[in-house]
Amino acid sequence: MSERIWTAGLVVIGDEILSGRTQDKNVAQIAIWLNVQGIQLAEVRVVPDTQDRIVEAVNAIRTGYDYCFTTGGIGPTHDDITVDAIAVALGVPVVIHPEARSLMERYYETRGGLTEARLRMARVPEGADLIPNRMSGAPGIRVGNLFILAGVPHITAGMLDALTGTLEGGRPVVSATIGSWAAESEIAGLLGETERAFEGVAIGSYPFFREGRTGANFVVRATDPALVDTCAAELGARLSAAGYEVVKGGI
Amino acid sequence: MSERIWTAGLVVIGDEILSGRTQDKNVAQIAIWLNVQGIQLAEVRVVPDTQDRIVEAVNAIRTGYDYCFTTGGIGPTHDDITVDAIAVALGVPVVIHPEARSLMERYYETRGGLTEARLRMARVPEGADLIPNRMSGAPGIRVGNLFILAGVPHITAGMLDALTGTLEGGRPVVSATIGSWAAESEIAGLLGETERAFEGVAIGSYPFFREGRTGANFVVRATDPALVDTCAAELGARLSAAGYEVVKGGI
Numbered sequence: 001m002s003e004r005i006w007t008a009g010l011v012v013i014g015d016e017i018l019s020g021r022t023q024d025k026n027v028a029q030i031a032i033w034l035n036v037q038g039i040q041l042a043e044v045r046v047v048p049d050t051q052d053r054i055v056e057a058v059n060a061i062r063t064g065y066d067y068c069f070t071t072g073g074i075g076p077t078h079d080d081i082t083v084d085a086i087a088v089a090l091g092v093p094v095v096i097h098p099e100a101r102s103l104m105e106r107y108y109e110t111r112g113g114l115t116e117a118r119l120r121m122a123r124v125p126e127g128a129d130l131i132p133n134r135m136s137g138a139p140g141i142r143v144g145n146l147f148i149l150a151g152v153p154h155i156t157a158g159m160l161d162a163l164t165g166t167l168e169g170g171r172p173v174v175s176a177t178i179g180s181w182a183a184e185s186e187i188a189g190l191l192g193e194t195e196r197a198f199e200g201v202a203i204g205s206y207p208f209f210r211e212g213r214t215g216a217n218f219v220v221r222a223t224d225p226a227l228v229d230t231c232a233a234e235l236g237a238r239l240s241a242a243g244y245e246v247v248k249g250g251i
Numbered sequence: 252m253s254e255r256i257w258t259a260g261l262v263v264i265g266d267e268i269l270s271g272r273t274q275d276k277n278v279a280q281i282a283i284w285l286n287v288q289g290i291q292l293a294e295v296r297v298v299p300d301t302q303d304r305i306v307e308a309v310n311a312i313r314t315g316y317d318y319c320f321t322t323g324g325i326g327p328t329h330d331d332i333t334v335d336a337i338a339v340a341l342g343v344p345v346v347i348h349p350e351a352r353s354l355m356e357r358y359y360e361t362r363g364g365l366t367e368a369r370l371r372m373a374r375v376p377e378g379a380d381l382i383p384n385r386m387s388g389a390p391g392i393r394v395g396n397l398f399i400l401a402g403v404p405h406i407t408a409g410m411l412d413a414l415t416g417t418l419e420g421g422r423p424v425v426s427a428t429i430g431s432w433a434a435e436s437e438i439a440g441l442l443g444e445t446e447r448a449f450e451g452v453a454i455g456s457y458p459f460f461r462e463g464r465t466g467a468n469f470v471v472r473a474t475d476p477a478l479v480d481t482c483a484a485e486l487g488a489r490l491s492a493a494g495y496e497v498v499k500g501g502i
Contacts, residue, residue: 015455018292019424020282021470022457024275027297031271041269043304044297046278049455053294076436077456078443108436117439136460152458173270185327185359188368192329204266204300205328206273207403209387219272 003223006169007042008034009061013072013082014151015049025153026071033160038169039067049073054085062089062146067167072151074138076117082148083141087125090143097124100139107137132162171223176232179251182244183207184216190238191218198231200224210251217250254474257420258293259285260312264323264333265402266299276404277322284411289420290318300324305336313340313397318418323402325389327368333399334392338376341394348375351390358388383413422474427483430502433495434458435467441489442469449482451475461502468501 010030016022024046031041042065047053054073062068073082087094100122101114108114121138124130131140131147133155140159141148149159180187184207195203204219220232236246261281267273275297282292293316298304305324313319324333338345351373352365359365372389375381382391382398384406391410392399400410431438435458446454455470471483487497 012295015453015472016457016470017278018282018295019426019472020279020286020292021426021455023279027268028271028274031269035271041271042299044263044269044295046295048293049453075456075458077439078446079453079455111434112437115436115439118436120439121436175270175272183362185366185369185372186363188328188366188371195329202266202300202330204272204330205326206267207326219267221266221270 004170006039006067007065008039008067008069009043009045009065010041011054011057011061011068011070012044012046012151013049013054013070014046015079017046017072018048026149026151026156029153029157030069030071030160033164034169035172037164037167038172039167040173049079049081051081051085051088054082055089058086058089058146062144067145067147069147069149071149071156074121074140074148074150076120076138080120083123083125086143086146086148090125090146092126094123095126096122097128097130097141100124100130103130103139104137131159134158134162173221173223174225174228175219175221176228177217177219177250178232178236178239179215179217179247179249180239180244181213181215181251182239183214187216187239187242187244190242191235194231194235194238197234198222198227201227201231203231203235208251215251219250255421256474257290257318258316259290259318259320260294260296260316261292262305262308262312262319262321263295263297263402264300264305264321265297266330268297268323269299277400277402277407280404280408281320281322281411284415285420286423288415288418289423290418291424300330300332302332302336302339305333306340309337309340309397313395318396318398320398320400322400322407325372325391325399325401327371327389331371334374334376337394337397337399341376341397343377345374346377347373348379348381348392351375351381354381354390355388382410385409385413424472424474425476425479426470426472427479428468428470428501429483429487429490430466430468430498430500431490431495432464432466432502433490434465438467438490438493438495441493442486445482445486445489448485449473449478452478452482454482454486459502466502470501 379394
């Protein structure tokens with residue numbers, strides 16, 4: 001019986017990532033969180049703060065995968081255009097969400113009051129629900145299979161936390177890592193043969209050069225934990241038989 | 252006179268990025284390098300080690316921008332399928348590049364000799380040139396407007412170094428940063444007005460919470476250094492006039 005695989009794509013919105021000014025941290029954090037939900041991150045696109053480019057990427061991702069996440073561009077300033085772009089992508093108007101408005105009013109009550117700029121953060125594509133934000137004022141937004149998150153990593157993390165357990169997924173991918181002081185070019189054949197012998201398993205090979213020596217870590221991945229264990233044990237046995245030192249858990 | 256803007260897209264190839272196991276470092280490093288060449292990174296796609304997905308992304312990026320870069324998947328193992336996928340994308344066969352073969356022979360002369368797996372790293376899409384790799388054996392590959400680079404960041408860096416000054420570009424984007432201890436929601440109007448007053452300038456707003464206080468850095472970006480200086484000075488003056496402390500160079 002073949003298993004239903006749940007997939008997501010991520011659109012990272014922000015000139016600051018594409019200029020190299022800011023090192024993205026959300027891809028890895030969202031990938032790891034999604035896997036716990038039983039959803040595989042299948043594609044990421046990084047696009048600038050430009051409406052057409054956001055619309056194009058969001059439409060490709062939301063129709064191509066089960067879920068579409070976006071990060072960035074939901075603040076109060078002129079370069080925060082994610083909500084407007086996504087409304088265009090969905091063909092719906094932008095509206096003020098009454099609950100978001102109340103949240104903003106309460107949040108800014110002791111912080112100078114709700115201004116026009118701050119009210120921008122209560123705008124959502126019509127039909128949207130809010131994603132709680134316990135770190136700062138502005139909530140995230142869920143509309144259909146689209147999840148609009150903040151770009152600042154610790155705020156993104158809080159929103160992911162609020163979503164934990166609410167998305168339908170399948171079995172998470174589990175992995176086992178084996179390290180070996182072998183040049184990967186020496187054991188390429190052995191690796192490929194081992195992968196082919198275990199259907200549903202992917203083996204990644206990640207070479208490194210450390211302490212003056214060449215080595216590689218091999219990551220065995222599948223949704224079936226027993227299959228991962230069996231394949232990792234077999235790979236370890238084959239590497240040992242070929243004369244290589246094997247380090248369980250990786251080097 | 253409007254300036255020709257040169258653009259590039261990047262395809263990051265690798266299950267390890269999409270699983271969250273590996274934190275990507277190449278987007279930022281390539282973005283910064285491209286800007287020095289006068290080329291703007293306009294889009295990034297991260298795709299798995301799957302031929303169809305690589306082909307689709309590479310074709311979208313190489314036809315959508317002046318240059319297409321890829322990172323990852325050019326090693327000797329079964330999960331290194333970038334060359335094959337790009338050959339499919341271009342509709343050309345994969346051939347052994349004679350110079351790459353010689354390089355591999357020399358490199359492995361004292362390292363156990365050239366095996367079938369190692370010879371894989373001399374395979375290129377027909378019509379390709381090599382990009383020198385001074386860090387390890389396998390070269391990068393240039394074919395048309397496509398640049399196929401290694402995924403391991405320090406090896407990628409060496410290949411970028413070898414390409415420095417060889418790609419046609421325009422004027423680099425320059426930037427000036429101004430920091431202020433202001434909530435960005437307080438100065439959103441001022442920011443937007445300042446940006447609109449300077450055509451060709453983009454102002455990014457990057458809020459932070461530090462030492463118990465709220466602040467933001469504003470990055471003024473354009474290809475004209477004089478315009479950047481004038482706009483940054485004007486923004487600083489407007490922030491000061493509105494009663495905010497301004498820190499040149501950012502906080």
